[in-house]
Amino acid sequence: MPGIYSVFIINKSGGLIFNKDFLRPSNLNLNDTLRLASIWHSLHAIAAQLAPNPGCTGIDALYADTFTLHCFQTLTGTKFLMVVDPNTPDIDTILRTMVYELYNNYVLKNPFYEVEMPVRCELFDTNLAASVALLHRRWGVITADR
Amino acid sequence: MVVHNIYVFDREGVCLYYHEWLRPKPVRDGAGTQSDDQKMMFGLFFSLKTFAAAMDPKSKSNAQLGAPLRIGENCSFYSFRASNYKLHFYETLSGLKIVLNTDENANDLRELMHYIYASIYVEYVTKNPLNEPGKPFNYDTFTSALNKHLRLIGQL
Numbered sequence A: 001m002p003g004i005y006s007v008f009i010i011n012k013s014g015g016l017i018f019n020k021d022f023l024r025p026s027n028l029n030l031n032d033t034l035r036l037a038s039i040w041h042s043l044h045a046i047a048a049q050l051a052p053n054p055g056c057t058g059i060d061a062l063y064a065d066t067f068t069l070h071c072f073q074t075l076t077g078t079k080f081l082m083v084v085d086p087n088t089p090d091i092d093t094i095l096r097t098m099v100y101e102l103y104n105n106y107v108l109k110n111p112f113y114e115v116e117m118p119v120r121c122e123l124f125d126t127n128l129a130a131s132v133a134l135l136h137r138r139w140g141v142i143t144a145d146r
Numbered sequence B: 001m002v003v004h005n006i007y008v009f010d011r012e013g014v015c016l017y018y019h020e021w022l023r024p025k026p027v028r029d030g031a032g033t034q035s036d037d038q039k040m041m042f043g044l045f046f047s048l049k050t051f052a053a054a055m056d057p058k059s060k061s062n063a064q065l066g067a068p069l070r071i072g073e074n075c076s077f078y079s080f081r082a083s084n085y086k087l088h089f090y091e092t093l094s095g096l097k098i099v100l101n102t103d104e105n106a107n108d109l110r111e112l113m114h115y116i117y118a119s120i121y122v123e124y125v126t127k128n129p130l131n132e133p134g135k136p137f138n139y140d141t142f143t144s145a146l147n148k149h150l151r152l153i154g155q156l
Helices: A030-049 A091-108 A122-139 B034-055 B110-126 B140-152
Strands: A004-010 A016-021 A059-064 A068-073 A079-084 B003-009 B015-020 B077-082 B086-091 B097-102
Touching: A004 A030, A004 A122, A016 A030, A016 A122, A030 A059, A030 A068, A030 A079, A030 B034, A030 B077, A059 B034, A068 A091, A079 A091, A091 A122, B003 B034, B015 B034, B015 B140, B034 B077, B034 B086, B034 B097, B077 B110, B086 B110, B097 B110, B110 B140
Parallel strands: none
Antiparallel strands: A004 A016, A004 A079, A059 A068, A059 B077, A068 A079, B003 B015, B003 B097, B077 B086, B086 B097
């Protein structure tokens, strides 16, 4: 059953600046989430260093038994992570177009937002939740109404 | 599909076997020395396993980031795709870990990894009476069986 479990945004120093869970509440507290984001940032860099081919820019997708994690890294070093169910289609496109566009429009263009700081933009939250809800409706995913 | 290299580690982290077929980027530019490269590889997938177990959205218990993981109990990753390679990971219940690097267009190679363990490693290494567990090995029979199988499925 396709579904998006959570979205994270990591700044270029490895700190978590945004996280949001959909479908079900996460069983991690905020401290652990912050730690996981930094762990991911380091592993992304180590994987690029260990690559057998030159010119590797890091991990794009991690396939696990119960979920898949997709990572989109912008040229400025900001990473967008999306934890999804393994049967979810088109996540790369969704990350690059939907989430990145919302980030640009509601976070970067917000004159009061300082770059690399935690994202506290209400419009980004509501629009992201609305877009994810739309995708879930399109895929026929039953969500608990919050 | 291009196969780059293969590592076999035991549960202690000792690299028992390493073989490379095609590695355009030399180890010097990456980790430095061969043994550093192997240690880094072990650290990478060990941390990725911890990461996957903690991130698992379907785990019943509250995730414990620092707690030691038991093999076979938690959600583990089986592959990751980077921009120009794909790493496949297979862990047996005895703690033996097999890592295979291929090009990024490879599909799900879990069956191949299982075959490498069950029909090549077990046959040529575990059943070898002169094999010392925990020590690196380099048997021609193992390497040639591996090459033969990969050539058979068209990967080499």
